[in-house]
Amino acid sequence: MLAKRVIPCLDVHDGHVTRGVQFGRAEAGGLRNVGDPVELAVRYNEQGADEMVFFDITASAQGRASMVGVIERAADQCFMPLTVGGGIRTVEDMQTMLRAGADKVSINSSALATPDLIRQGAEKFGSQCIVVSIDCKKVAPDKWEVFAKGGRQPTGLDAVDWAKKAVELGAGELVLNSIDADGTKAGFDLVITRRISEQVGVPVVASGGAGTLDHMADVLIEGQADAVLAASIFHFGTYTVLQVKEHLAKRGIPVRL
């Protein structure tokens, strides 16, 4: 049986892993340095992480160059799927990361600015390589809007519509970040996660807001997500990947132990 995945996410700033307290604050200087990305990746690999996401929050040419090195070193030591996100704007950027050892690339603002980038990437590398990450916020009862630029810029797009469009264009997976919840440990938004998961034919990764083990179980069961992605819960040593998986198994969720 296909297991539900548990995916630690590493926010990388100039080659170091950092963690902001709330969405969009990382760039504003509210960072805590939590270590070397490759060391953390190796640790999570040993704990049985199902995949790893490296997210470049530097968003500069220099940051990208150091990211390539991080991915190469991680890929040399972790024999597991790796995804890179942040600052990927062109098919050439994608190629650089895939060649460095990434298995998937994740795009967000650049896909909103140029939706055709999804199609170009999928045609060149296959849909399985192209992840579209969506930041959304509940703006009215029963309405979720997509935000760009790290959650700062409203787009006017409906989250479900954009999710469907991204998949039509060739996205092989979606990551859904609920802005209200991210970083505040208030839990995932189960309603929008489930709605998108039921309406697209590709896997949906729920991100943002994992504060307790039951938050993760809930978004996999009620939210119908295929995977959970989390950062602080792992970096601050609240739980290990194995503890998360053991809890999910107790709730009857198929996981790889």
Added chain:
Amino acid sequence: MIALLDYGAGNIRSVQKALERAGAQVQLVRDPGQLRGAAAAVLPGVGAFDDCIHSMQRQELFHAALQFIQTGKPFLGICVGYQALFERSEEFNSCAAGLGLFTGRVVRFAGGHLKVPHIGWNQVEVLRPGCPVLKGIESGAYFYFVHSYFPQPQDPTLALTRTTYGATFASAIWKDNVFATQFHPEKSQQTGLRLLENFVALSRG
């Protein structure tokens, strides 16, 4: 030395590193002449079937791979490198002919309520426990999959393992010196490395 066929597949570095971790000396092979002298060969692959076939043809690795297989030395196909062993694919707009080593087509998951691609860790049921590359790997083991298509061998005895995702399919096959997996051993942590170690051991005879 294990020859790793480098026709531009995106995951070549991962396969190389994993084989090295499994104890192999790896040479990236970009033209047919370099295949001579290899103790074993690996055909990686990710992405589109036609791209894979056309790139192999451009570098004259298509027939070279078939010739290598005929020498009886160990050969491992991974993902699209597994699919390429069959006659043809039903992938959208596909018109390329595969290596045709085995009879059968590469078909797509049905879709509907099933999410496609099939991404993540799934279990294998071992159908032929005596297979040397599966030494130490039992039914229930998890491997990492990422694909929308899978081969349907006409000869059911080819199947080495099977996996269920909507449909039940041959997630690995084995015939004589040819091994091929739909999953990615290079991305399957300890279990994947074990399979690669077994393959490397075979190449030492």
